[in-house]
Amino acid sequence: NAGVTQTPKFQVLKTGQSMTLQCAQDMNHEYMSWYRQDPGMGLRLIHYSVGAGITDQGEVPNGYNVSRSTTEDFPLRLLSAAPSQTSVYFCASSYWDRGTDTQYFGPGTRLTVL
Amino acid sequence: DAKTTQPNSMESNEEEPVHLPCNHSTISGTDYIHWYRQLPSQGPEYVIHGLTSNVNNRMASLAIAEDRKSSTLILHRATLRDAAVYYCILSMEYGNKLVFGAGTILRVKS
Numbered sequence: 001n002a003g004v005t006q007t008p009k010f011q012v013l014k015t016g017q018s019m020t021l022q023c024a025q026d027m028n029h030e031y032m033s034w035y036r037q038d039p040g041m042g043l044r045l046i047h048y049s050v051g052a053g054i055t056d057q058g059e060v061p062n063g064y065n066v067s068r069s070t071t072e073d074f075p076l077r078l079l080s081a082a083p084s085q086t087s088v089y090f091c092a093s094s095y096w097d098r099g100t101d102t103q104y105f106g107p108g109t110r111l112t113v114l
Numbered sequence: 115d116a117k118t119t120q121p122n123s124m125e126s127n128e129e130e131p132v133h134l135p136c137n138h139s140t141i142s143g144t145d146y147i148h149w150y151r152q153l154p155s156q157g158p159e160y161v162i163h164g165l166t167s168n169v170n171n172r173m174a175s176l177a178i179a180e181d182r183k184s185s186t187l188i189l190h191r192a193t194l195r196d197a198a199v200y201y202c203i204l205s206m207e208y209g210n211k212l213v214f215g216a217g218t219i220l221r222v223k224s
Contacts, residue, residue: 042215042216092158
C-alpha cells in the first residue's frame with residue numbers, strides 16, 4: 001500500500017491564483033480530512049469527509065473548498081490564494097479501531113503564497 | 115472539545131525510558147486518549163490510543179490514571195529517531211475531528 005499520497009510536495013502561488021491540492025489513499029478508508037499547520041503550531045482542521053459525497057467544515061474552512069466523488073480521492077481547492085494561506089497542508093485518512101478512529105497522514109504539501 | 119496540557123519540551127538520553135505526561139482534567143467518559151508524533155518535516159504518525167486500561171503496542175505503552183484525568187506515554191528505550199513533537203489528543207466517536215495542541219518537543223541525546 002502506498003498509504004496517503006499528496007501532490008505536489010511544494011507549491012508557490014501568487015495572491016489571487018487558484019489551485020488544487022491532491023490527496024489519495026489506497027486503504028479503503030471512509031474518513032478523510034485536511035489540516036493546515038503554521039510554523040510552530042499544531043494542526044488545524046480545514047474540511048473533512050465521512051464518505052463519498054459527504055463533506056463538512058472543520059475549524060478553519062474559509063477560502064477552501066473540497067469534494068469527495070470517490071472513496072480514494074479528497075482534493076482541496078484554494079479559491080483565491082492569500083498570503084495567510086501560506087502553510088503546510090496535510091491530508092489524512094482514518095479507520096475504525098477499538099471504538100475510535102486511527103488517522104494516517106500524508107507527507108504534506110508546503111504552500112507559499114506571495 | 116476537552117483540552118489537554120503537556121510540557122513544552124523534554125529531554126532524554128538515548129537507550130533510556132521516557133515518560134511523557136499529559137493532563138486532561140475535563141475528560142468525559144466517552145473521550146479516547148490518542149497519542150501522535152510528528153518527526154521533523156513529516157506528517158503526524160499514530161502512536162497509541164486507549165480509553166480506560168493501559169495499552170501496549172510495538173511503539174510504546176500508554177498508562178492511564180484511574181480517574182482518567184491524566185495519562186503517560188512511555189517509550190521504553192528512546193532512540194535518536196524518537197526525537198519528535200508528541201501530541202496528546204482527546205477524541206470521541208469515529209470520524210471525530212482531532213484537535214492538536216502545541217505538543218511536547220522531545221529531544222534525545224546520544
